Amino acid sequence: MIDKSKLFSTAVRPETAVLVAVSTQKQTSAKTKEYLDELAFLATTLGVETVQKFTQNLERADIKTYVGKGKLEEINIFVTANPVDMIIFDDDLSPSQVRNLEVIFKDIKVLDRSLLILDIFAMRAKTAQSKLQVELAQYQYMYPRLTRLWTHLSRQSGAGVGMRGPGETELETDRRIVKDRIAFLQEKLEKVDRQSMTRRKERDRLVRVAIVGYTNVGKSTLMQSLSKSDVFAENKLFATVDSTVRKVNMENVPFLLTDTVGFIRKLPTTLIESFKSTLDEVREADILVHVVDISHESFEEHIEVVNKTLVDIGAADKPTILVFNKIDVYKPAPQADTWEGEEEPENEEVTPENTLSQLKKSYLSHKADQVVFISAQKKENMEELRNVLFSLVKAKHFAIYPNWLDLGYSAIQSEE
């Protein structure tokens, strides 16, 4: 039989979006610009092209319509004159904001950051567990917004961004059925969670190391290099949604290494809720490897977001190695020569050869007890990371197995 969907798919033009954000007293316009870049990147990950960005300075977002009247008018003129499929708002919209905006923008989809992230997760989820987790999060997100979203969705023909949600049949039903669905999914997920908990318990009591960090910082690339496995890495946000566990041997001491889902600003709370069990891998880890993309202009904020998320899921206060990755593409910020405690002469040029030594002398090396600068991709300074990681793993391992025979290198070499 001919697969009709294939016949159509090539002709479809990429969906287009305009992005909207507000700058407030809490959020400077520089930050807003950055958030919008990130939002555009999220859209790109879904194949959606950003054609225009709108921002407005407000004391705080408008309760009724997120931005003010004048800005709405401006956006409306633009989307009427240009082919625009959706308007994406950088913050979560309340049910009533969605309602009001949909009245104003009629045939254009109204989305927010959470819905976009949920969509990406839906696209990436591979295991039964993560699929259930995402579906549950989608329903929970949708539930309070249901009345409008409903008519909105039933008007849509076919799928598209923001539509990757639960199938149409469910959408034709009423709130109560959605509520039942949520209960059903919760129950099913509990069962799956129990199974995976048993599985985790059955694993040998090996030292567990979890790689955590903001999305797209290079966690999977590092995992690959540390475990020599083939883990999916891509320059897209949330390439990894399911966690991957590998058993690694370093000098005859085995441990488990987990690659996890990345964190991001404004991660939908329903997602964190639903992903609790996936995040158990992080919570139950003995050691964390916190990866940071040092080449990203907001890496300091990324560190804070990750630390805060770790606190939220109850995984703070573990021995942690702070790994600054991507030093191969690192360019010091203009104010870099005001680094505290810098011992270098002021105008020394930063070259690939001295980046590492400069970074080691910078304030960044005091950001945590254990700090290592690497390039996971170019395999720069991996030896130091291995050593630091191994000494932590070893200490933990011998605390669990005081009688473990340390056979040293010989055993490993004969294995290879």
Ligand SMILES: Nc1nc2c(ncn2[C@@H]2O[C@H](COP(=O)(O)OP(=O)(O)OP(=O)(O)O)[C@@H](O)[C@H]2O)c(=O)[nH]1
């Ligand atoms: N230049 C450079 N690029 C890197 C380095 N490490 C990773 N990358 C690139 O950064 C992008 C993201 O890498 P991933 O390993 O998928 O990042 P991740 O943290 O697993 O991302 P998510 O799973 O999406 O959260 C990919 O394009 C990698 O090739 C590095 O050391 N240097």
Ligand SMILES: [Mg+2]
């Ligand atoms: Mg990944």
